[in-house]
Amino acid sequence: MSKQSDYLLASEARSINSAPFDGISHELCSRRKDVIMMSADLSKYTQLDSVKRDFPDQHLEVGMAEQNLLSVAAGVSKAGFVPVATTFACYATRRAYDQMLVCMGTSPLTNVVIGFTPGIANPARIHHQAAEDLGMVRAIPNATVIDPMDATEFGQALNAAVDLPGLVYMRGHRGNTPCLLNTGHYQFELGKTYQLRGGRGIGIIATGHATQWALEACDILEQENIDHSLLHVPTIKPVNEAEIADYCFAHEQVVTIENHQIVTGLGSLVAEIVSNIGRGPRITRLGVPNTWAPGGTLPYIREQLELDAIQLAKRIKEVSGE
Amino acid sequence: MSSAIESGSNQKRIRELKLLAAKIRRNVLDICMQRGGYAGQGVALADIAACLYFDELREDDNNWFHDRFVLSNGHDAIMCYGAFAEHGAYTMDALRTYNADGTVVDQSPIEGQLGFEITAGSLGQGPSQSAGIAYGERLKGSDKRVYCLFSDGELQEGNVWEAAMFAGHQKLSNLVYIIDNNDLGATGSTATTLSVEPVPEKFESFGFAARRINGNSIEEILAAFEEAKSIRDKPYVMICDTRLFVGIDCLQKTLPMAHYVAKAQADWQAGLAEIEATIEALSQ
Numbered sequence: 001m002s003k004q005s006d007y008l009l010a011s012e013a014r015s016i017n018s019a020p021f022d023g024i025s026h027e028l029c030s031r032r033k034d035v036i037m038m039s040a041d042l043s044k045y046t047q048l049d050s051v052k053r054d055f056p057d058q059h060l061e062v063g064m065a066e067q068n069l070l071s072v073a074a075g076v077s078k079a080g081f082v083p084v085a086t087t088f089a090c091y092a093t094r095r096a097y098d099q100m101l102v103c104m105g106t107s108p109l110t111n112v113v114i115g116f117t118p119g120i121a122n123p124a125r126i127h128h129q130a131a132e133d134l135g136m137v138r139a140i141p142n143a144t145v146i147d148p149m150d151a152t153e154f155g156q157a158l159n160a161a162v163d164l165p166g167l168v169y170m171r172g173h174r175g176n177t178p179c180l181l182n183t184g185h186y187q188f189e190l191g192k193t194y195q196l197r198g199g200r201g202i203g204i205i206a207t208g209h210a211t212q213w214a215l216e217a218c219d220i221l222e223q224e225n226i227d228h229s230l231l232h233v234p235t236i237k238p239v240n241e242a243e244i245a246d247y248c249f250a251h252e253q254v255v256t257i258e259n260h261q262i263v264t265g266l267g268s269l270v271a272e273i274v275s276n277i278g279r280g281p282r283i284t285r286l287g288v289p290n291t292w293a294p295g296g297t298l299p300y301i302r303e304q305l306e307l308d309a310i311q312l313a314k315r316i317k318e319v320s321g322e
Numbered sequence: 323m324s325s326a327i328e329s330g331s332n333q334k335r336i337r338e339l340k341l342l343a344a345k346i347r348r349n350v351l352d353i354c355m356q357r358g359g360y361a362g363q364g365v366a367l368a369d370i371a372a373c374l375y376f377d378e379l380r381e382d383d384n385n386w387f388h389d390r391f392v393l394s395n396g397h398d399a400i401m402c403y404g405a406f407a408e409h410g411a412y413t414m415d416a417l418r419t420y421n422a423d424g425t426v427v428d429q430s431p432i433e434g435q436l437g438f439e440i441t442a443g444s445l446g447q448g449p450s451q452s453a454g455i456a457y458g459e460r461l462k463g464s465d466k467r468v469y470c471l472f473s474d475g476e477l478q479e480g481n482v483w484e485a486a487m488f489a490g491h492q493k494l495s496n497l498v499y500i501i502d503n504n505d506l507g508a509t510g511s512t513a514t515t516l517s518v519e520p521v522p523e524k525f526e527s528f529g530f531a532a533r534r535i536n537g538n539s540i541e542e543i544l545a546a547f548e549e550a551k552s553i554r555d556k557p558y559v560m561i562c563d564t565r566l567f568v569g570i571d572c573l574q575k576t577l578p579m580a581h582y583v584a585k586a587q588a589d590w591q592a593g594l595a596e597i598e599a600t601i602e603a604l605s606q
C-alpha cells in the first residue's frame with residue numbers, strides 16, 4: 001500500500017471550481033486534436049461551453065438521444081477519433097447500457113463516457129438519480145470505471161482515460177466543485193489507491209463524491225480523537241485488489257462510503273475482495289440504500305439518508321464501538 | 323340545434339376555456355415563483371391544459387377522468403399543476419411545495435402521484451406506454467381514449483419512433499399524441515441542436531393522421547380533438563406549435579428561451595400583474 005497521507009490534500013485554502021468540465025475539456029481539446037466531445041442536448045448542463053465556442057470541429061451534438069450518442073460515438077472511434085460522450089449518469093448507463101456494452105465494451109478502441117450528476121448529486125428523484133451506474137458498468141468485462149473525488153482528479157483521470165483501450169466510464173463533476181487534492185503532490189494513476197488520512201483504528205474506504213463526505217466526517221472524528229484512516233479508491237475497475245486487501249486486513253473494522261447504492265458499488269466490491277481471502281474484517285457499507293432516495297438539494301438528501309458529516313461520523317463511531 | 327345557437331354556445335365555451343387558461347397561467351407563475359420551475363412551458367401549454375382537462379377528457383363518477391392522460395414530458399407537469407388547482411385535485415398550498423426539499427409535488431412526477439399515470443422525467447417513454455395502454459383498453463373493449471403529451475425534444479429519442487411505428491401498425495384510433503412543438507430543448511433551439519421537422523409528414527408516414535395547429539388557439543385545439551374522434555383506423559397526432567410564455571408578453575420578451583427559470587431570473591410580479599389583468603378582462 002502506498003504510504004501517502006494528508007500531504008496529498010491541499011492545505012486549508014481549498015479552492016472551488018465553478019465549472020470544472022469547461023476548463024478540463026477545453027485544455028484536452030486544445031492539446032489533443034483527435035478528441036471529439038459529444039453531447040446529447042445537455043452541453044449547457046455538463047458545462048461544455050468553451051469547447052463549443054473555440055473548437056466547434058471537436059464538438060458533436062446528437063440531440064436528446066442517448067442510445068444514439070453512445071453508438072455514434074462508437075462509430076466515431078472506429079473512424080480514428082477518440083470520442084468523449086457526455087450526458088447525465090442515468091442516461092449514459094441506464095438508457096444506453098446495451099449500446100455501451102455492445103458497441104463500446106467489445107471494442108479495443110478508446111471510448112470514453114462521462115456520466116454527470118451521478119447518484120444523489122441530482123435533485124430529481126428516481127429518474128435522474130443514477131445510484132447504480134458504477135455497478136452496471138463494472139459488470140462489463142474489460143471496462144474501466146473511474147469515480148474521481150474532486151475537480152483536480154476529474155481532469156487528471158480524463159487525461160488518462162483518452163489513452164486507455166476500450167470502454168472507459170467515469171463520473172463527472174459539475175457546478176461548484178472543490179479542489180481538495182494537492183496538485184503538487186497528487187498524480188492520478190489508473191488502479192492506484194490513495195491514503196488521504198493515516199491512522200489505525202477504523203478504516204474508511206471511499207470513492208468519488210463520497211470521498212468529500214468522508215473527509216468531512218474525518219474532520220469530526222479527528223476533533224474527537226477517534227483513531228481512523230481514509231483510503232480513496234478512484235478506480236473501481238480494474239480494481240487494485242492487493243492494495244484494498246492489505247488496507248482492510250490492517251484494520252479491525254472497515255466502513256465503505258459511496259454516492260451509490262450499497263448494492264453493487266464500492267462496498268460490494270470491497271466485500272468481494274475481502275471474502276475471496278476469508279477471515280477478514282467486518283465491512284459496513286454506507287451509501288444510498290436499496291430504496292428510492294428522496295429528491296431535493298444535496299444537503300437535504302444527505303441528511304435524509306444519514307450521509308451528512310455529523311451522521312456519517314456518528315455511524316462510523318458506532319461501527320468502531322467508540 | 324341550429325347553427326346560430328350552436329355557434330353561440332361554442333363562443334361561450336371558448337370564452338370559458340380562455341378564462342381557465344388565464345387562471346392556469348397565473349397558477350403556474352404562483353407555483354414557480356416560490357423556488358423556480360418550468361414556468362415558460364406551463365404558461366405556453368395553458369390553452370392545451372384548459373381544453374384537455376376541462377373539455378376533452380370525459381369525467382367518471384368519482385370526480386375523476388374516464389379517459390386517460392399520459393404525461394411523457396415530465397417537466398410539463400407544471401401545466402397539469404396549474405390546471406389541477408382549478409380542478410380542485412390539488413390545493414395551491416400543496417402545489418407551492420413544488421421544487422421544495424422532499425416534496426411529493428415533483429417537478430417530474432413519479433407513477434402513483436395523483437393525476438399522473440407514469441414516471442416521467444427520463445424523457446421519451448410516454449409514447450410507448452400510452453400506446454400500450456391504448457392497445458390494452460381496445461383489447462378489453464373499453465371506450466376509453468388515451469392522450470399523451472410529449473415534446474419536440476422527445477422526438478429526438480428513438481423510443482418515440484418505435485412507439486409511433488407500433489401505434490400506426492396497430493391502427494390505435496383511440497390514441498392521440500399531443501406534441502409541444504416549441505422549437506426548444508435543454509440547450510436551445512431544436513432546429514439547431516437536431517432538427518425534428520417536418521413533424522406531421524414523419525408521423526403520416528408512420529400511419530398517423532396528423533395536424534399541425536397553433537398550440538395557443540383554443541379554437542384550433544378543440545377542432546383537432548374533434549377531428550381525432552372522427553378518425554376510425556389510425557392514431558392521431560396534433561403538432562402544437564408554441565413558444566415559451568405565450569400569453570404573458572413581458573416574460574416572453576425577457577425569457578424567450580428559458581428551458582428552466584430560476585427564482586431570481588424572472589420578474590414574477592410583472593408577469594402576475596399582466597395575467598391578472600387578462601383574467602380581469604376575460605371575466606367581464
Ligand SMILES: Cc1ncc(C[n+]2csc(CCOP(=O)(O)OP(=O)(O)O)c2C)c(N)n1
Pocket residue numbers: 040041042064065066091095363395397443444445446473474475476504505506507508509580581
Ligand atoms: C432521456 C433524457 N435525456 C435527457 C434529459 C435531460 N433533459 C431534460 S429536458 C431536456 C430537453 C427536452 O426538450 P423539451 O422537452 O422539448 O424541452 P422544453 O421545450 O420543454 O424546454 C433534456 C435534454 C432527460 N430528462 N431525459
Ligand SMILES: [Mg+2]
Pocket residue numbers: 473474475502503504505506507
Ligand atoms: Mg421543446
